[in-house]
Amino acid sequence: MSTTVQTFPASLGEVLASADAAVTNPDVTRTRANITVGQALEAEEREAVRRSVDAQFPVVSAFLADSERPAAHPVSDDDTGHFPFCAPGLCVERRTADSTFTEHSSAPATLPVPAGMSGTGPLLSAELYANSESVGVSFGFDAGGEGVALDSAGAARVIESVADFLEHMRALHAQMLEGASPKLTAWVRDLEAYVEGEADPRAAYAEVADAIHAKRRCQAYAWCIERGEHDDHQGVALEVTVPGGESPYVNARLLAFEKRSEVIGFCESDLTPGQARQEAAKLREFADRLEGLAAVAEAGR
Numbered sequence: 001m002s003t004t005v006q007t008f009p010a011s012l013g014e015v016l017a018s019a020d021a022a023v024t025n026p027d028v029t030r031t032r033a034n035i036t037v038g039q040a041l042e043a044e045e046r047e048a049v050r051r052s053v054d055a056q057f058p059v060v061s062a063f064l065a066d067s068e069r070p071a072a073h074p075v076s077d078d079d080t081g082h083f084p085f086c087a088p089g090l091c092v093e094r095r096t097a098d099s100t101f102t103e104h105s106s107a108p109a110t111l112p113v114p115a116g117m118s119g120t121g122p123l124l125s126a127e128l129y130a131n132s133e134s135v136g137v138s139f140g141f142d143a144g145g146e147g148v149a150l151d152s153a154g155a156a157r158v159i160e161s162v163a164d165f166l167e168h169m170r171a172l173h174a175q176m177l178e179g180a181s182p183k184l185t186a187w188v189r190d191l192e193a194y195v196e197g198e199a200d201p202r203a204a205y206a207e208v209a210d211a212i213h214a215k216r217r218c219q220a221y222a223w224c225i226e227r228g229e230h231d232d233h234q235g236v237a238l239e240v241t242v243p244g245g246e247s248p249y250v251n252a253r254l255l256a257f258e259k260r261s262e263v264i265g266f267c268e269s270d271l272t273p274g275q276a277r278q279e280a281a282k283l284r285e286f287a288d289r290l291e292g293l294a295a296v297a298e299a300g301r
């Protein structure tokens with residue numbers, strides 16, 4: 001199994017690009033892909049037998065460890081037995097008690113696991129493999145540990161399926177970008193009809209863009225009621241006005257001026273949050289005393 005840890009691309013675009021690279025460029029330098037199912041089962045069986053022997057016959061197991069474990073030696077890149085697809089440093093010679101053979105491997109094409117998805121991947125990988133003891137080259141195709149060794153026709157069918165998959169993903173991606181909501185799509189269609197219907201579509205477009213920009217909500221503060229380009233931000237005003245009075249006798253609003261922190265505009269002053277709390281306490285006390293006056297008036301003495 002692959003133990004490769006990779007950094008994964010974040011966006012769908014990068015995943016597509018990566019899949020593209022894997023399909024069109026088998027020379028992409030990557031680490032060795034997962035082994036095929038056959039190889040995995042074989043390794044698992046060997047490991048089970050080894051564990052059983054280790055537990056029951058420690059002396060025998062120590063002897064076997066020295067004599068039977070196939071020794072793997074990297075084959076020199078200058079060796080004349082390499083295939084054109086061989087990747088530098090990946091081919092190994094294995095020796096068992098009764099045979100010696102060489103495994104040739106290409107660099108694997110890989111599709112990494114997208115960010116946010118579990119697993120360390122790769123999601124898909126493919127590589128060429130040849131064994132000096134058998135005839136022909138295998139196209140190893142592996143999906144998260146499940147693999148198969150394909151012949152040329154089988155590999156061509158997988159490539160075709162992946163190409164269809166890519167085309168479908170691209171179509172979905174395009175739809176995702178163009179239609180945030182049916183309402184917006186309809187509005188953009190109307191807008192396009194308006195702009196193209198004008199005598200000077202370029203001028204009409206610039207006019208629409210300016211109008212939209214002028215209505216743009218503040219990007220700095222959610223509480224700001226200013227629209228369009230602005231440096232001074234202000235929130236909704238809180239006001240108290242006497243009955244029949246013209247202007248409020250007390251008012252407050254959130255303010256933020258260019259490159260300075262938020263303040264509370266209170267009547268004619270700009271207060272810090274602490275100062276605003278002090279004023280609030282004074283007003284609360286005033287309200288209590290005002291109610292006290294009402295109670296005295298109601299008591300009538």
Ligand SMILES: [Zn+2]
Nearest residue numbers: 082086091104
């Ligand atoms: Zn080789």
Ligand SMILES: [Zn+2]
Nearest residue numbers: 218224226233
């Ligand atoms: Zn603002």
